[in-house]
Amino acid sequence: MIDRTADTSPLDTYTLNMGPQHPSTHGVLRLKLTLRGERILAVDPVIGYGHRAHEKMAENRTYAQFFPNTSRQDYLSGLIYNVAWAEAVEKMANIAVPERALVARVILSEFNRITSHLLWVGAFLMDLGAATPFLYVFDEREAILGLLETVTGSRLTYATARFGGLSRDLDDDFPRRARAVLARLEGRWSEWEDLIEGNVIFLQRSQGIGTMTEAQCRAWGVTGPVLRASGVAYDIRKAEPYGAYPRFEFDIPTRPECDAYARYLVRIAEMKQSVRIIEQALDALPAGPILTEGSIGVKKRLKPPAGTFYHNVESARGAYGIVIVSEGGTEPWRAKFRTPSYANLAAMQDIMCNTMVADAVATLGSIDVVIPEIDR
Amino acid sequence: MSPAELVARLEAAGAVVPAPFEHAVGGMQEWRWVGPAHLVAAAQAARDGGYFLESMTCIDRLAAHQSFELLYTFNRYAPASRVAVRALVRQTDAVPSLSGVFPIAAWNEREAWEFFGVTFSGHPNLTWLLLPEDTTFQPLLKSFTAPPPSIYDDSMNPAPPAPEPAAKHE
Numbered sequence: 233m234i235d236r237t238a239d240t241s242p243l244d245t246y247t248l249n250m251g252p253q254h255p256s257t258h259g260v261l262r263l264k265l266t267l268r269g270e271r272i273l274a275v276d277p278v279i280g281y282g283h284r285a286h287e288k289m290a291e292n293r294t295y296a297q298f299f300p301n302t303s304r305q306d307y308l309s310g311l312i313y314n315v316a317w318a319e320a321v322e323k324m325a326n327i328a329v330p331e332r333a334l335v336a337r338v339i340l341s342e343f344n345r346i347t348s349h350l351l352w353v354g355a356f357l358m359d360l361g362a363a364t365p366f367l368y369v370f371d372e373r374e375a376i377l378g379l380l381e382t383v384t385g386s387r388l389t390y391a392t393a394r395f396g397g398l399s400r401d402l403d404d405d406f407p408r409r410a411r412a413v414l415a416r417l418e419g420r421w422s423e424w425e426d427l428i429e430g431n432v433i434f435l436q437r438s439q440g441i442g443t444m445t446e447a448q449c450r451a452w453g454v455t456g457p458v459l460r461a462s463g464v465a466y467d468i469r470k471a472e473p474y475g476a477y478p479r480f481e482f483d484i485p486t487r488p489e490c491d492a493y494a495r496y497l498v499r500i501a502e503m504k505q506s507v508r509i510i511e512q513a514l515d516a517l518p519a520g521p522i523l524t525e526g527s528i529g530v531k532k533r534l535k536p537p538a539g540t541f542y543h544n545v546e547s548a549r550g551a552y553g554i555v556i557v558s559e560g561g562t563e564p565w566r567a568k569f570r571t572p573s574y575a576n577l578a579a580m581q582d583i584m585c586n587t588m589v590a591d592a593v594a595t596l597g598s599i600d601v602v603i604p605e606i607d608r
Numbered sequence: 609m610s611p612a613e614l615v616a617r618l619e620a621a622g623a624v625v626p627a628p629f630e631h632a633v634g635g636m637q638e639w640r641w642v643g644p645a646h647l648v649a650a651a652q653a654a655r656d657g658g659y660f661l662e663s664m665t666c667i668d669r670l671a672a673h674q675s676f677e678l679l680y681t682f683n684r685y686a687p688a689s690r691v692a693v694r695a696l697v698r699q700t701d702a703v704p705s706l707s708g709v710f711p712i713a714a715w716n717e718r719e720a721w722e723f724f725g726v727t728f729s730g731h732p733n734l735t736w737l738l739l740p741e742d743t744t745f746q747p748l749l750k751s752f753t754a755p756p757p758s759i760y761d762d763s764m765n766p767a768p769p770a771p772e773p774a775a776k777h778e
Contacts, residue, residue, distance in 0.1 A: 280738035287723075288747055323634060450660045453712045464685050471688035539632030542663075542681060542690060555665045555679065570663035578715050607738055 245273060248589065252281055256359045256593045259603025263580070263596070267589055275584045277577055282607040290567035295321050295534050296395070298567075303389035305569060306605040308351060309547040311344035311380070311390045318393035319474060320543035320554040325395070325536040332520040333397035334476040339410065339513045340380065340392070341475075342506040346417070347376050348548035349499045349506075352600045356496065357428065359597040360437050365428055372420060375413045382409070395534060396524030407514045414507055421504065428496075438493040442595030444583050445490060452579035456550025456572050457502060458599050460486045461494035468546035480512045492598035499600075533562040549573050549600055571605040609657030611638040611689045614682075617653050618642065618693075628673065628696050636681065639692035644703050647680075650693050651709040654682040659691065661706070664716035666724045668750045670699060676726055678703065697726065705731040723748035 251262040260281035266274040286301050293301075302317045303310030315337050322329060350373045354366035377387040383402050384392040392399055428434055449459045459466055467484045469477045485501030487494035538560040544553045550572025557566040576599045584595055609617070615638045618624050623646030633639050642650050651661070659682035667677040673696060680693045697703050705728040706713035717728040718737040725746045728734055736743060745752055 280736070280740070283738040285747065291748075450658075451711055453660045453662060453710070466685040466688070468688075471686070537632065539634060540679065541633070542635030542692075544635070544690075551662070551683075553663050553681075555663065555681075557665075557667055566665065566667045568663065568665040574715070575712050578712050582711065 244268075250592060252278075256597060257603070258355065258597070258601055259606075261577075261601075261603050261606075263592070265584075265589060265592065270589050272584050272587055272589055272592065275581050277580060279577070279603070279606050282604050284604075284608065286569065286608040287567055290564050292563065294562045295536070295564065298564075299391045299393065300389070303386075303391070304604065305571065305608060306547060306549065306552075306573070306602050307388055308348040308602055309344055309549065309552075310386075310388060311384070311392065312341045312545060312547045313552065314390045314393045315341055315475075316543060316545040316547075316552060316554060318395055319545070320541065320556055321395050321534065321536060323543055324539070324541045324556060324558060325534060327396045328524055329397055330521045330524060331476075331518045332401075333522050335513050335517050336398055336402050336522065337393070338476045338480070339402075339510050339517070340384070340398075342509045342513070343376050343380060343410075345548045346503050346506050347373050347380075349503050350376075352499060352548075353424075353428075353496070356594075356597045356600075357434070359593050360434060362428075362431070362434065365424065368420070368424065368427070372417055375416055379409055379413050382406070394523055397522050399523070401522040402517070407517065410510065410514055414510060417503075417507060421500070424500075435493065437591075437594055438496060438598070439489075439491055441492045441591045442495075442583060442587070442598050443490045444579065448579060448582055452582065453575040454550070454579050456547075456576065456600075457495055457498045458576055459550070460484065461498045462490040463488045468544050468551050472544050474543075474545060476513070477509075479516065480509045482506075482509050492594050495598045495600075535560060535562055547572060549602065549605070550576060569605075569608055571608065573601040573603070574606045577601045577606055609659075611691045614638070614653060614657050614659070614691055615640055617657075618646075618650055621646065621649060621653070623650050633692070635690065636692045637689040639694060642693050642695050644678075644695045644697050644701065647678075647693070647695055648704050648706060648709060651680070651682075651706045651713075654691065654693075655709055657684070659684045661710040661712055661716075662690070664713065664720065666720040666726060666748075668724065668748065669696070671750065674698060676720075676724055678720070678726070680706075699725070702727040702729040704729055707731055722746070725749070 246267045248265045248267055251257045252260045262278040264276040265272050290298050302313045306313055350369040354369040357365040381387050384390050444462055446462050446464055449462050463486055465484045465486050482505045485498050487497055536558050538558050540557045542555050553570030555568040556564050559565040623642045624640045625643045627641050662681045662683040665679040669675055669677050675696045675698050678695045682691045717731055720726045721734050722736045722739050
């Protein structure tokens with residue numbers, strides 16, 4: 233490869249639009265790339281194509297009426313976001329949650345995390361030109377989505393959480409079905425390792441690509457698997473424990489290489505940790521009610537006390553923060569959603585500079601952005 | 609630097625002001641009200657203490673205080689602890705930009721500008737981020753309650769021409 237960084241000849245710069253219609257931007261995203269030859273000099277992300285005013289909607293709906301909006305922010309971590317809204321309001325209003333519901337929320341959230349990472353693996357490999365893994369991971373995703381549909385009624389966007397628990401209980405056969413799905417998944421790891429990690433083209437296109445140091449992560453507020461692939465063991469499930477997570481043993485996988493390959497390895501390892509959490513949770517699932525007796529929110533309007541509250545959870549993409557400002561009424565005064573993809577995409581303005589345009593797709597794909605949660 | 613140490617540093621620098629109103633807070637280890645002129649120094653102290661800018665929220669308090677509240681939360685990796693810095697800024701005042709301290713603040717401030725109309729001095733590119741480039745209103749203000757005009761709204765379009773009479777079949 234000829235290094236032209238020292239080239240001072242009067243080559244013009246060229247502005248290339250990546251998007252907004254592009255198969256690899258994972259949503260409607262426009263990246264204005266300023267190129268000199270094939271080297272990217274600057275990246276200007278243009279976002280907002282999917283702005284649907286969720287924060288304004290939150291001010292005009294009661295707390296329970298906002299449940300359907302939660303999954304639409306990040307549709308791949310829809311269940312995690314749904315449960316996070318319930319948890320935030322429960323913290324504000326001091327609503328107790330029964331033990332069974334706490335453990336059930338962990339099981340469902342971890343299944344949701346696995347489906348999100350599975351889709352990412354397929355989409356990332358597809359971006360690099362490998363079409364086969366996409367179908368392989370979707371086969372596993374189908375099994376999990378079918379399982380989640382039997383207990384929540386939905387496959388992608390969920391409205392299953394309520395203030396004080398979940399709206400539907402897990403039936404008695406659920407642990408058997410869940411273990412069957414986990415057993416299926418267990419047989420796949422070595423298959424995918426042979427298919428993907430042994431592939432020299434994949435290694436050449438992901439190792440050393442899209443490097444992000446810890447200092448860059450800190451400057452941009454990057455969280456999630458991207459941060460963990462830069463060597464920082466920061467996971468909200470351990471840093472600010474919530475729900476039933478403190479009861480279960482799991483590791484936080486990190487890698488030191490800071491590149492796209494490291495992010496791939498971290499997500500695979502995270503899926504295995506999620507399986508570990510689900511197995512422990514299924515063993516520890518207690519009997520009992522799934523929703524606090526007399527729980528209000530849907531039938532009777534909830535009026536949390538006034539104040540400013542921050543609730544932080546680990547979504548599949550990173551730290552998801554909900555800021556609710558309540559003035560004591562039935563509707564929030566202000567609800568702000570600190571979404572992980574927002575900071576992760578903003579960091580691209582720094583990371584993509586001085587890289588080759590051929591690696592732009594791999595870099596963007598490796599950070600796993602979901603545009604609707606950026607645009608809200 | 610622990611949250612208590614960071615807060616002590618802010619207080620020592622004279623950045624902290626008394627709370628303008630009583631408001632309960634949850635989910636934060638420490639929170640202080642800071643004068644807007646001291647925001648950059650507070651952010652630098654947080655950065656030096658190993659914190660990152662986690663979020664920035666603008667809250668419309670025009671009805672009660674004729675001001676916006678800016679809520680910045682800083683967090684760190686280990687041990688995680690959230691420190692919130694809150695500033696009350698009058699509607700017409702410009703706020704010093706934090707984009708020189710934390711680059712992510714450039715996007716947070718653009719969002720506050722386009723949704724509330726808060727101006728930030730020293731911002732490299734204060735323009736629309738999520739909204740269309742020719743938006744003339746600030747949607748998250750409490751005073752904004754009417755839907756914006758739309759090409760799909762008949763009142764904006766000229767009256768359609770009278771329909772042609774049906775052609776007679778021979």
